[in-house]
Amino acid sequence: MYRQYKAHPWHGVSIGNMYPEVVTAYIEIVPTDTVKYEVDKESGYLSIDRPQKYSNVIPALYGFIPQTYSGHQVAELSNLSLNRHDIIGDNDPIDICVLTEKDIVHGDLLVKVRPIGGFRLIDDGQADDKIIAVLYNDAIYGSYQRLADIPTLVIERLRHYFTTYKDIPGTDQKKTELTHVYDVDVAHEVIIRAINDYKESFWKIG
Numbered sequence: 001m002y003r004q005y006k007a008h009p010w011h012g013v014s015i016g017n018m019y020p021e022v023v024t025a026y027i028e029i030v031p032t033d034t035v036k037y038e039v040d041k042e043s044g045y046l047s048i049d050r051p052q053k054y055s056n057v058i059p060a061l062y063g064f065i066p067q068t069y070s071g072h073q074v075a076e077l078s079n080l081s082l083n084r085h086d087i088i089g090d091n092d093p094i095d096i097c098v099l100t101e102k103d104i105v106h107g108d109l110l111v112k113v114r115p116i117g118g119f120r121l122i123d124d125g126q127a128d129d130k131i132i133a134v135l136y137n138d139a140i141y142g143s144y145q146r147l148a149d150i151p152t153l154v155i156e157r158l159r160h161y162f163t164t165y166k167d168i169p170g171t172d173q174k175k176t177e178l179t180h181v182y183d184v185d186v187a188h189e190v191i192i193r194a195i196n197d198y199k200e201s202f203w204k205i206g
Contacts, residue, residue, distance in 0.1 A: 008044035010093050011202065013066040013110060015195065020188040022114050022136060025096045027063040027107045037107055039064075046108045056165045059157040061104060061111070061135075064093035070127055071197030074190060078120060078127040082179060090126040094194045097158060099150065100135035112136040117147030118187040120180040121162055128176065129190050130162055146184050155181070 007013055009026040016024045028037050028046060034057075038049035070089035078087045098113050113133035121128040132150075134141035144150055159178060166175035 006044065009039055009110075010041065010044065010064070010066055012044070015065060015067050016112070019195070020115060020191040022112060023065055023133075023191065025061075025063050025065055025098055025111050025113045025133065027061045027098065027104070027109050027111060029058055029062050029107050030104055031057055031059060031061075032105060033058070033107070056161055058097075059154075059161055061098040061100065061107075063096060063098075063107065065096050065131065065191065065194070066093065067198050068094040068191065068194035069198035069201050070094060070129070070194060071201055073193035073197045074129065075127045077190060077193060078122065078129075078179075081120065082122075087122060087125060087127055089197065090123065090128050093198075094129060094131060094191065096131040096133055098133050098135055099141045099154065100138045101140040102135070102138070114142075115187040115191065116144055116149070116184050118182050118190060119159065119162060119178050120182060122177045122179060123166075123175065130158075131187050131190065132158065147181065148183070
């Protein structure tokens with residue numbers, strides 16, 4: 001009977017057995033999307049979150065890592081790095097951007113990726129890390145091991161997107177703050193902490 005039902009992409013899909021070096025990612029949106037899609041947490045189906053109101057488009061595949069959660073362990077890493085005590089997790093799976101030379105034209109798919117770094121974003125007092133990864137065995141990006149291997153222009157495009165995509169044109173109010181760009185070792189720690197947060201929040205004993 002279970003084969004008749006689609007697995008929930010957050011809770012029903014395995015992160016894989018090679019984490020944090022290689023993980024499964026669920027892709028929600030791609031660079032050609034003019035609508036922001038997001039998984040409905042209750043049903044697991046991809047739903048329309050909002051139309052893209054402004055000209056910003058995501059410059060990479062974008063989604064999340066299954067069976068991760070931004071809770072107190074992920075927030076603790078942000079607090080430690082910023083010498084703060086007030087940041088909390090955003091209660092979502094960990095977001096991930098995937099770089100590839102392939103033109104992938106739609107989301108709602110699973111890909112195997114290798115994390116190489118990330119952005120520490122704070123969104124309204126909440127930890128909102130963005131892991132940056134490359135598609136596993138990608139013809140161009142697949143050999144990159146660290147964030148420093150990626151062309152600077154690619155990183156700057158991602159940085160610009162995540163520091164402006166929630167801003168309202170004509171105002172100076174910033175919705176998100178990018179505090180650190182970190183390398184692969186920190187990305188691995190964020191993933192491990194997010195897995196632990198997920199287990200603590202969703203796994204039931206007995």
